[in-house]
Amino acid sequence: MIIDQHVESELHQLLIEDARISEQGIRIVRAGDGVSLVGEVESAERRDLICRVVAEAFPDLPVRCNIGLTRVQEPQDVEEL
Amino acid sequence: MTSEAEGCVRVAAVGDVHLDADVLGRYRPALEHVGDKADMLLLAGDLTRHGTAEEARCVAQEFGGLAVPVIAILGNHDYHCDQQAEVTKALEDGGITVLEHSGTVLRVGDVRVGVAGAKGFGGGFAGACASEFGEPEMKAFTRHGREAAERFGTALAELDCDVRIALTHYSPVPDTLLGEPLEIYPFLGSYHLAQAIDATPGVGLAVHGHAHAGSERGTTPGGVPVRNVAHPVIKQAYNVYQLSSVLTPA
Ligand SMILES: [Fe+2]
Ligand SMILES: [Fe+2]
Secondary structure, eight states: OOOOHHHHHHHHHHHHHSTTTOOSOOEEEEETTEEEEEEEESOHHHHHHHHHHHHHHOTTSOEEEEEEEOOOOOOOOOEEO | OOHHHHTOOEEEEEBOOOBOGGGTTSSHHHHTTHHHHOSEEEEESOOBSSOOHHHHHHHHHHHSSOSSOEEEEOOGGGGTTSOHHHHHHHHHHTTOEEOSSEEEEEEETTEEEEEEEEOOOOOEETTEEOOSOSSHHHHHHHHHHHHHHHHHHHHHHHOOSSEEEEEESSBSOSGGGBTBOGGGHHHHBBHHHHHHHHTSSOEEEEEEOOOTTSOSEEEOTTOOEEEEOBHHHHOSSOEEEEOOGGGOOO
16 A cells, blocks of 8 residues: 555644544654654544544555553652743 | 732642543542642543543542532633533532633632633734734634733733632733644644733732643743643643732732
């Protein structure tokens, strides 16, 4: 599968407009003959679902999932303005 | 040590938590001690994924019943299902104050802290912004951003307080968008918001979200510190900012 700007645009819209995903913050990075999905989401379920939906929509496209979970630690410092 | 003793105001803030049932409980451990660290918690919009009342009830559960007052605005995601009224009500039922072109004043020690909030809108920044020209759709887009900023400015100016905080979802400045593609800046914020902030004296902090790939710090042309607290930017449950410098008694 050739990844051109059309594929990239379609993929980008899928990430935002597919109601199962609705993520505006995932970047699509061309990597070798496929793409790498890069970003952070709020749950492991969301990460897995994104990669599954993309693989379904583009079965011939090798997809690497570089999506992490945004950390939720308590802050240790205060910024004085 | 209390805030009163320190003579300062500590503001906790986070945006873009995009809650749904799958996230319930994730933030809670970090929120248990928020009362020791801050005097209030600001939620900078995009509290839900799709803007349903059900998702908003998750937000109310996660961020309700804390040791500090919680003040929120909605983001674009919270409008997606056209249920913003139900979303607002679910948050309010959870004890969260929801602002939209409105404000609220809290007392922290002897200091009256005013928070004005609005979702805001896009439109862009100096040299690369939308104009009210051409097709009706283009005019409507531009006008919506300008009117939102004007109404927000009025809410900010009308606060009767000692120090003001500006809370928006869209960014008032391009500084905190650094990391986002330049091409989408007009969808991420508007210079009209910064104009509204700079038009009122005594604004100690402007907080926004929306730009997940942006950066944390910036300032308005008038010198007000701007902080992008989108969760993927701050990479922790919330950030804390201390507004001591603007609070020196007159
Ligand atoms: Fe967001
Ligand atoms: Fe947003």
